[in-house]
Amino acid sequence: MGIYLDHAATAPMPPAVRAAFLDALGEVGNPSSIHAAGQRARDVLEHGRERVAASIGADAVEIVFTGGGTEAVNLGVKGLYWARAPRTRILTTRAEHHATLDSVQWLEQHEGASIEWIPVDEVGRIRLDALEAALARDPETVALVTALWANNEVGTLQPGAEIVALAAAHGVPVHLDAIAAYGQVPIDVRAVPAAALSVSAHKIGGPVGIGALYVARATVLEPLQHGGNQQRARSGTQDAAGAAAFGLAADGATTDLPSRAAALAARRDRLVAGILDSVPGARLRGDPDPAGRLPGNAHLTFEGCEGDSLLFLLDLEGIQVSTGSACQAGVPEPSHVVLALGLDEATARGSLRFSLGDETTDADIDRVLAVLPRVVATAREAGLAGRAPRLGGPVRE
Amino acid sequence: MSGGVDSAVAAARAVDAGHEVVGVHLALSRQRGTLRTGSRGCCTVEDALDARRAANLLGIPFYVWDFSERFAEDVVDDFIAEYQAGRTPNPCMRCNERIKFAAVLEKALALGFDTVVTGHYADIREGVDGHRELHRAATWAKDQSYVLGVLTAEQLAHSWFPLGATPSKDEVRAEAAERGLTVASKPDSHDICFIPDGDTRGWLADKVGAEDGDILDRDGNRLGTHAGAAAFTVGQRKGLNIGYPSPDGRPRFVLEVRPKTNEVVVGPKEALAISELAGAKHTWAGQAPADAESWFDCEVQVRAHGDPVAAEARVEVRGPAEALAEAGHASTTSGGARELVVRVREPLDGVAPGQTAVLYVGTRVLGQCTIDRTVSAVAPTLVDA
Numbered sequence: 168m169g170i171y172l173d174h175a176a177t178a179p180m181p182p183a184v185r186a187a188f189l190d191a192l193g194e195v196g197n198p199s200s201i202h203a204a205g206q207r208a209r210d211v212l213e214h215g216r217e218r219v220a221a222s223i224g225a226d227a228v229e230i231v232f233t234g235g236g237t238e239a240v241n242l243g244v245k246g247l248y249w250a251r252a253p254r255t256r257i258l259t260t261r262a263e264h265h266a267t268l269d270s271v272q273w274l275e276q277h278e279g280a281s282i283e284w285i286p287v288d289e290v291g292r293i294r295l296d297a298l299e300a301a302l303a304r305d306p307e308t309v310a311l312v313t314a315l316w317a318n319n320e321v322g323t324l325q326p327g328a329e330i331v332a333l334a335a336a337h338g339v340p341v342h343l344d345a346i347a348a349y350g351q352v353p354i355d356v357r358a359v360p361a362a363a364l365s366v367s368a369h370k371i372g373g374p375v376g377i378g379a380l381y382v383a384r385a386t387v388l389e390p391l392q393h394g395g396n397q398q399r400a401r402s403g404t405q406d407a408a409g410a411a412a413f414g415l416a417a418d419g420a421t422t423d424l425p426s427r428a429a430a431l432a433a434r435r436d437r438l439v440a441g442i443l444d445s446v447p448g449a450r451l452r453g454d455p456d457p458a459g460r461l462p463g464n465a466h467l468t469f470e471g472c473e474g475d476s477l478l479f480l481l482d483l484e485g486i487q488v489s490t491g492s493a494c495q496a497g498v499p500e501p502s503h504v505v506l507a508l509g510l511d512e513a514t515a516r517g518s519l520r521f522s523l524g525d526e527t528t529d530a531d532i533d534r535v536l537a538v539l540p541r542v543v544a545t546a547r548e549a550g551l552a553g554r555a556p557r558l559g560g561p562v563r564e
Numbered sequence: 565m566s567g568g569v570d571s572a573v574a575a576a577r578a579v580d581a582g583h584e585v586v587g588v589h590l591a592l593s594r595q596r597g598t599l600r601t602g603s604r605g606c607c608t609v610e611d612a613l614d615a616r617r618a619a620n621l622l623g624i625p626f627y628v629w630d631f632s633e634r635f636a637e638d639v640v641d642d643f644i645a646e647y648q649a650g651r652t653p654n655p656c657m658r659c660n661e662r663i664k665f666a667a668v669l670e671k672a673l674a675l676g677f678d679t680v681v682t683g684h685y686a687d688i689r690e691g692v693d694g695h696r697e698l699h700r701a702a703t704w705a706k707d708q709s710y711v712l713g714v715l716t717a718e719q720l721a722h723s724w725f726p727l728g729a730t731p732s733k734d735e736v737r738a739e740a741a742e743r744g745l746t747v748a749s750k751p752d753s754h755d756i757c758f759i760p761d762g763d764t765r766g767w768l769a770d771k772v773g774a775e776d777g778d779i780l781d782r783d784g785n786r787l788g789t790h791a792g793a794a795a796f797t798v799g800q801r802k803g804l805n806i807g808y809p810s811p812d813g814r815p816r817f818v819l820e821v822r823p824k825t826n827e828v829v830v831g832p833k834e835a836l837a838i839s840e841l842a843g844a845k846h847t848w849a850g851q852a853p854a855d856a857e858s859w860f861d862c863e864v865q866v867r868a869h870g871d872p873v874a875a876e877a878r879v880e881v882r883g884p885a886e887a888l889a890e891a892g893h894a895s896t897t898s899g900g901a902r903e904l905v906v907r908v909r910e911p912l913d914g915v916a917p918g919q920t921a922v923l924y925v926g927t928r929v930l931g932q933c934t935i936d937r938t939v940s941a942v943a944p945t946l947v948d949a
Contacts (some may be wrong), residue, residue: 476675479627500594500630549674552667553633558719559666 169485170531174463175319175347175522176489178372184416188374191408198405199397208407215410219379222417223345223366224355231380231398232410236346236367238391239380240266243342243363246388246400247311248274251340254310255280258301258339262287262507264319267344271313280310290454291323291508299333306337311362316354319347320491320504320520321453322464328359335360340386346370346378350420351428351461362386368409373416377409427525432462434532435523439465441536446543452508452518463523468505472546474518480542486535489520513551565589565618565626567611569740569747570683570727572618576743577726578681579622586677587619587626590668592635593758608760614747621745631667638662640758644771647794650821651918654711654868655756661714669722679724684708687728687927688720691851696720698849698929701728710868713922713932717850765795765803777826779806782819782835793826799836799914806830817914837911837941841866841921843933846879846904853930857881863924864906866915866935872924874909904933911941 171179180188191211196204198212213227220227233239244267248257257271257280274280283301286294293314302309312334317324327343334341340362345354350371356364363386367378382388382400394402436457442449448470454460469477474490481488491502501515521535565571565587578585589612612628619626639658646653669680685701686709698720701707715723730736733752740748759767768774774792781787788806790796796803800818810816810832817836820829841864853860856879863872882903906921915921915938923930 475627475629476671480675482625545675549671552630552671554667555634555638556662556666556670558670558716559661559714 169487170527170534171487172521172523172527172531172535173487173489174524174527175370175520177369177375178350178524179526180372180374180412181416181419184372184412184419187415188408188412191411194407196407198407199395212405212407212410215407215412215414218414219366219410219417220381222354222421223349223364223381224357225381226384228399229356229381229383231382231400232405232413233378233380233401234403235376236344236365236370236378237266239365239367239378240264240342240344240346241270242380242388242391242400243344243365243382244270244311244313245274245391247313247340247342247363247386248278248280249389250387251310254308256283256309257281258283258285258298258309258312259314260285260287260293260507262291262318262321262504263313263315264344264346265503267313267315268503287507289508290452290459291318291321291504292454292459293325293330295326295329295333298330302333302337302339306339309334309337309339311340311342313342313344315347316343316345316364317348317352317461317464318453318504320502320518321466321508322347322460323453324348324352324459324461327361331359331361347461350417350424351431351463353421353424356381356383363388368413368416371416371420373413374409377406377413379413428462431523431525431527432457434527434529435463435465435521437529438521438523438532438535439467441532442467442539445536445540449543452505452510461522463527465521465523467519467521468510468514469517469519469543469546470514471551472517472543473549473552474516476546476549477517477519477542480545481535481538484534484538484542486538489522490518491520513553516551565615566683566753567614567618567747567750568683568753569737569745569750570685570733571615572622572683572745572747573736573740573743574681574683574726575618575624576622576739576745578724579624581726583679585622585624585681587615587622587624588668588672589615589626589628590635590663591628591630592632592639592663594632614750618745618747621743629668629671631663634667635659635663635758638667643756643758644768646918647768648772648823649918650793650823652797652916653918654920655758656711656868657714657920660711665715665719665723669719673722679722681724681726683727684712684725685727685730686712686725686929688723688725693851695851697851699728700924700927700929701730703731706733708868709924709929710865710920710922713849713920713929714847715849716847720850768792768795775826777828779804779828779830782829782831787816787830790828793821793823793828796821796828798916804828804830821916833913834942835940836913836915838908838913838915838938839911839941840905840907840939841912841915841935841937842880842903842905843921843936844901844903845936846902846931846933848931849929859907861925862906862930864908864912865922865924866912866919873912875906875923876909877904877906877923879903880905903936904931906933 196208198209216227216230220230261284271282285298314330315325316327331341342363343361344365346367349366364381369375388400390400450468452466501512505515505518616626639655643653643655685706687699689697691697700709755762772794776789777793778786779788779790796818816830819831859876859878864875865872880903882901917935919935920932922932
């Protein structure tokens with residue numbers, strides 16, 4: 168696999184999680200069935216739910232399993248919006264993940280929502296003064312606030328507790344997208360009493376295809392999909408094996424978190440310092456204070472080259488990184504998050520995100536630092552995609 | 565890799581030949597469609613997925629390179645500007661000239677590659693003197709050497725077309741099926757990739773803006789109105805909608821498009837015949853002729869699927885640079901403009917400024933020019949008589 172530094176896209180599944188997943192897949196039984204096989208499946212499912220709940224300080228009844236992080240975000244945002252009708256204002260930022268951006272824009276186009284973009288500062292952190300001002304303007308008309316716990320691209324931690332407190336003062340519910348933050352920083356829904364909060368299994372070593380929306384007891388949500396009412400806000404046969412694996416992964420990712428995060432941050436800090444030291448034109452983006460960003464995240468821009476050239480050259484060296492959010496990887500475009508920081512398109516195109524995991528070694532960091540200066544120099548030769556080619560002669564001079 | 569069968573098989577042959585091959589799909593639009601509709605277009609998300617799947621099946625790495633900005637500028641904007649100037653551009657040639665074998669090739673060379681391989685049907689051979697030559701494909705019906713005629717020696721030095729010697733597309737499809745490539749029976753793409761519904765005139769009207777103008781005969785008599793001169797092409801017969809027949813009952817053809825006055829001039833088919841064409845912007849596909857300033861024998865082809873006709877050509881230095889700069893061109897050397905002049909042995913019909921004239925000697929592509937001007941083969945009075 169080479170050196171995998173794209174944990175923010177998806178994290179490797181620990182062997183114990185894989186074993187639990189496979190074991191559970193071997194069992195037959197629909198958790199909603201009344202017979203013995205159904206009851207065994209229900210036991211596996213609920214044990215998984217309890218573990219996921221415990222990982223964020225929630226009660227099991229507050230965990231709604233979904234088909235992944237994106238569905239959790241959709242359910243949180245749209246479910247709150249519909250339940251809060253006739254209120255139409257949604258307060259959010261332009262640095263959100265596409266799951267949020269596309270959901271709120273869909274609500275704007277189809278459901279009469281009006282989006283108020285709360286500015287972020289140059290590190291990508293929401294401006295609380297602007298949020299407070301927007302909330303204070305006729306709070307009765309605000310349907311919800313939706314924000315990240317930590318930015319998935321530049322890694323900046325958001326003031327989740329303050330966001331929730333400001334909104335609560337006006338009686339406005341908050342959805343927090345904690346998918347990138349999960350397993351990297353402690354998440355406690357009692358300390359940060361959001362109305363709803365999204366997490367995903369595969370970012371912490373669980374399987375792809377299962378996520379969860381924390382829905383506080385007091386929160387009312389309109390479901391996205393209708394059917395057998397298997398869960399509080401979601402119909403559909405429940406995935407016992409996925410829940411079992413998710414639960415075990417959640418356990419692992421939140422046990423000893425402070426010490427694991429410190430070790431992760433130490434390697435990350437060494438990587439960042441090494442890059443800034445050896446690569447001219449490299450700039451760290453997001454919060455420069457290590458404590459203000461996800462411990463495994465290093466997001467940099469490299470002046471004068473395309474992130475996708477860097478990605479390609481590093482891939483040839485066996486080093487796997489990302490130019491931003493994997494969801495955009497099909498057609499490379501400058502990241503909306505980097506643009507939201509106020510950077511121009513040319514700078515945004517030179518973005519590279521290194522996301523480290525527990526199994527990242529010091530030797531991995533050394534190897535990246537050894538090849539990166541050469542890789543950046545080569546990518547600079549290749550230039551920016553918008554540059555007029557020398558070959559082929561100008562069409563019209 | 566476009567996502568079509570040709571580039572997939574070309575990649576497969578490059579792998580078989582023992583090269584280290586990386587599949588590259590070009591993102592040429594930021595508003596790409598989701599699915600192909602029929603055989604139109606070639607740049608949808610579905611095509612990108614097909615290309616990726618083919619690369620996976622071949623066991624080669626695959627990347628998408630975004631050249632949407634360059635494509636918009638060098639191909640789409642150029643296409644619009646050429647029509648606005650009353651000319652008839654060939655966007656596929658511009659794409660080969662400026663994107664595939666320029667922007668992409670330069671990036672590839674900088675990243676450590678040696679060659680751009682495509683699924684074009686054409687052949688690159690080593691000439692007797694060791695210089696690379698561009699030749700027609702083995703099969704006339706599939707030959708795409710015309711749209712590659714814009715390539716220069718430097719571009720040819722880093723290009724390879726593994727399908728050039730394959731007798732038929734059926735063989736390429738059979739090979740793709742044998743290799744288990746899912747694109748084996750995918751329909752060919754037609755038309756202009758950035759006009760997916762194939763309605764070039766409607767697309768141009770959107771971009772250029774269309775105002776009603778006059779349709780004139782060659783004496784300046786008004787015959788009718790049109791919905792915008794930019795959408796017309798020299799040689800075009802359909803879509804004139806004059807409403808009443810010509811005096812002699814014969815069909816009328818577009819002879820000239822005058823964008824400045826928004827006029828379209830029409831006349832009988834004979835009036836389309838030209839005896840000479842010329843263009844300042846010319847290149848040689850490999851070695852230039854030893855004495856390009858003296859007449860040399862060749863054949864000239866003016867459209868992708870046209871027949872070549874016997875001709876002679878030479879480079880002429882024409883007056884001061886201003887003379888040509890006036891027409892929007894500036895291929896200038898010390899004080900004079902150099903122009904490739906081609907005289908056809910027999911009159912040639914429907915040649916529009918903006919089209920590319922590709923010169924051949926036998927199967928070899930010699931070079932090309934973008935046509936700036938033509939000389940009528942027939943005096944107007946003779947045609948009318």
